[in-house]
Amino acid sequence: MNTDFDYIIVGAGAAGLMLANSLGKDSFFKTKKILLIDKDKKEENDRTWCFWEKGEGEFDSILFKNWKRIQFLAKDFSLDKEITPYAYKMLKGSDFYTFMLEKIQAYPNISFQLGTVLNITEQQNLVEVEIDTATLKAKKVFNSIFDVSFVKNQTKYPLIQQHFVGWVIRSKKPIFNSQSPTFMDFSIPQKGNTRFIYILPFSDTEGLIEYTLFSAKTLEKEEYELAIKQYITEVLGCDSYELLEKEKGNIPMTSYDFNSQNSQNILHIGLAGGWAKASTGYTFKKTQKKTKELISFLKVNKPLDTFSGKDKYWFYDLLLLDILYKNNAAGSIIFESLFKNCSPQILLKFLDEETSLSEDLKVISSCPSSYFIKALFQRIL
Ligand SMILES: Cc1cc2nc3c(=O)[nH]c(=O)nc-3n(C[C@H](O)[C@H](O)[C@H](O)COP(=O)(O)OP(=O)(O)OC[C@H]3O[C@@H](n4cnc5c(N)ncnc54)[C@H](O)[C@@H]3O)c2cc1C
Secondary structure: OOOEEEEEEEOOOHHHHHHHHHHHHOHHHOOOOEEEEEOOOOOOOOOEEEEEEEOOOOOHHHEEEEEOEEEEEEOOEEEEEEOOOEEEEEEEHHHHHHHHHHHHHOOOOEEEEEOOEEEEEEEOOEEEEEEOOOEEEEEEEEEOOOOOHHHHOOOOOOOEEEEEEEEEEEEOOOOOOOOOOEEEEOOOOOOOOEEEEEEEEOOOOEEEEEEEEEEOOOOOHHHHHHHHHHHHHHHOOOOOEEEEEEEEEEEEEOOOOHHHHOOOOEEEOHHHHOOOOOOOOOOHHHHHHHHHHHHHHHHOOOOHHHOOOOOHHHHHHHHHHHHHHHOOOHHHHHHHHHHHHOOHHHHHHHHOOOOOHHHHHHHHHOOOHHHHHHHHHHHHO
16 A cells, blocks of 8 residues: 555545545646545535535536525515525535545546544654554645534634534425525524524425524534424424435534644645634535635645635624624524625625625624624724
8 A cells, every 4th residue: 555645635525525626637736646535435415515606616517406596584574585696506415525536536646545534743844644554644634624622622712603403304285485595594483592494495395494503502403303393384384294314514613713723734624724604604615715725825835834814704703703602692683684784695795705895894884783893892902
């Protein structure tokens, strides 16, 4: 077995696969020997990915569904609007893994190794990666194993979790609006937290319903499932349905300085690198963007811990998370104000971190100002 590589990518999830594919297709890296390692074969459909984008995208050929509208609901407010030029796109995890692994296996300089990574240690000018069957060496390692203890063992930046359970159901009668996913439905009891229902309607009788919280603590499994059942019967008015699939997730929402875990030759990527949008948990599209940036960065051969810095969006997210950490019930009020006062297009652009300063001000001024002024003073004083 070959044990020396230029790059080792640890984890063949969203970030690892996107990075391996981007390195493989770029002729600049064709002389680099690259290894991708995962403990899993990546054959399960373990998650549903959604993201929005304008026009055609890299994954259009494997999309499961794509919508031109979104809905937002609260107790006394609702909207259902077109989001053009954006589309809200959905991918099944298993389709993404197959699509990416097929591409990666065709690159002669990249190999895939099944193995559990036990340790990653930086030596002088090389990194040792210990797996269950061997010790491997690389000049640079890109690590997507997320160790939440780094975030938990500090108090400077609060950790909120986006935790959810989702059910894919098929009903006898039509209960879904197949044209319009529900981005957030805050009409459900908040119980002192930020709680909402997220719906991806595949047809008028089939869809994914997720009970989601942005909060510091997770719930017992039964509590998520009871809330989904109640929503199906009480809000969607359906008492006859089949449960087809379940999914669950927990995405960190934090402004923690993930770069502090990086070194000259080890870079954390994906969730482990802080590539989740801290205020929403959306990670897929940000990982695509970050991967592109990383490919350009690798061509100039700088130490990996100089890859990323903080920007204005990092600060906006920090303020929102400070608010939600101290007053977890504020989420529904803030998101309702945003959707009442801004178009979905400007909100999506803002969440994509592509707005101008004047657009930022429009979004920020549409939130209840008292929360943000207080959070701002608490951070700067
Ligand atoms: C159910 C679910 C739904 C989501 N939906 C969305 C969405 O709609 N939109 C969005 O933008 N984001 C979504 N996310 C968030 C985010 O996009 C995903 O978590 C994404 O998979 C993160 O990519 P990653 O590469 O950082 O981690 P992962 O995709 O989890 O990849 C990490 C890889 O490391 C491997 N691994 C872990 N430990 C070891 C080890 N010791 N040795 C070897 N391999 C190891 C794992 O097997 C895994 O393949 C969702 C997350 C979940 C859990």
